Amino acid sequence: xxxxxxxxxxxxxxxxxxxxxxxxxxxxxxxxxxxxxxxxxxxxxxxxxxxxxxxxxxxxxxxxxxxxxxxxxxxxxxxxxxxxxxxxxxxxxxxxxxxxxxxxxxxxxxxxxxxxxxxxxxxxxxxxxxxxxxxxxxxxxxxxxxxxxxxxxxxxxxxxxxxxxxxxxxxxxxxxxxxxxxxxxxxxxxxxxx
Ligand SMILES: Cc1cc2nc3c(=O)[nH]c(=O)nc-3n(C[C@H](O)[C@H](O)[C@H](O)COP(=O)(O)O)c2cc1C
Numbered sequence: 001x002x003x004x005x006x007x008x009x010x011x012x013x014x015x016x017x018x019x020x021x022x023x024x025x026x027x028x029x030x031x032x033x034x035x036x037x038x039x040x041x042x043x044x045x046x047x048x049x050x051x052x053x054x055x056x057x058x059x060x061x062x063x064x065x066x067x068x069x070x071x072x073x074x075x076x077x078x079x080x081x082x083x084x085x086x087x088x089x090x091x092x093x094x095x096x097x098x099x100x101x102x103x104x105x106x107x108x109x110x111x112x113x114x115x116x117x118x119x120x121x122x123x124x125x126x127x128x129x130x131x132x133x134x135x136x137x138x139x140x141x142x143x144x145x146x147x148x149x150x151x152x153x154x155x156x157x158x159x160x161x162x163x164x165x166x167x168x169x170x171x172x173x174x175x176x177x178x179x180x181x182x183x184x185x186x187x188x189x190x191x192x193x194x
Contacts, residue, residue, distance in 0.1 A: 003028060004081035004126075007036040008099040009089035009134065016134040016168045016175055020182040021087035024130060024166070027190055032085075033077060037098035042070065042105060056108055071105045075112050075124075082127045084160060090135035090147045103154055112158055122159020129155040132182065134168035141167065164189060 005025055009015035025032050045053060045067050052064045053071050078084065089096055095103075106112055113122050133140050133148040140148050148165055155163050166189075168182045 001030045001083070002081050003030050003032045003083045003085055004078055005032050005034045005085040005087065006099070006102065007034070007038060007087045008096040008102075009087065010038055010091075010096065011089070012038065014175065015087075015089065016170075016178050016182070017087040017089050017132050019179050020132045020134070020166060020168050020186070021085060023183050024132065024186050025085060027186055028083070028085075030083065033081065035074075035077065035102075037096075037102055041098055042074075042101050043067070044101070045104070050104060053105065054108065056110060067105075071108060071111075074102065074105050075108065078106060078112070078124050078126060078158075082125075084126050084129040084155070086129065086131045086151055086155075088131060088133045088147055088151065090133060090138055090140075090145070093138060093144050094146045095150060107154070107158070120157060122157060124158045124160065126155075126158070126160045128162040128164065129160045130164050130166065131155070132166045132168055134170070134178070136170040138169065139171055140165070140169045 003025055007018055009017045049064045049067045052059055053067050112124050113120050131148055131151050138144050152163050166182050166185045168178050170178055172178050172181050
């Protein structure tokens with residue numbers, strides 16, 4: 001049983017998504033692999049390499065080989081976890097670019113998902129995802145939220161059927177209030193598991 005935690009807030013200090021993520025993984029009490037996409041950004045892909053990674057193209061180009069190796073490392077890391085924790089800051093109604101970049105590295109036909117006659121099938125084997133979405137004024141789960149809804153879809157696409165959301169929307173008030181409300185959601189979820 002292990003957790004892969006992904007952080008994506010540009011704020012390294014006082015980020016609601018990071019603070020709530022800390023609380024969540026502490027409460028879950030399992031070994032955690034941490035990947036911070038802000039402290040350790042993934043290398044950007046050229047347009048050709050993006051297409052090459054997506055299609056798992058064999059190519060002699062050194063840059064493509066390098067990006068395919070990173071993609072493999074990230075997918076292996078994900079497949080070794082049974083729980084994914086995504087700590088997300090809403091930027092312009094969607095996810096941070098660093099997180100989108102990670103998604104572009106890990107969504108690969110035949111590796112992390114495959115197409116079947118019944119539609120796409122996820123291959124990651126991850127059992128559950130927790131998505132902590134922090135925003136300013138945009139309500140999480142509302143019509144303007146293209147972050148948590150998008151990530152919910154990506155998780156299910158990759159075969160993670162159990163997706164749990166924690167709402168760290170700033171519309172709830174000051175950071176202290178937002179964090180306390182999200183911690184309460186975590187506590188409520190944990191109590192329901194007993
Ligand atoms: C570049 C940028 C874009 C943002 N866009 C939105 C937005 O579309 N909707 C919103 O409610 N808040 C927006 N915010 C506010 C953040 O979502 C908010 O500060 C949130 O707490 C960030 O997560 P963090 O506390 O984990 O850093 C934006 C902040 C930044 C820096």
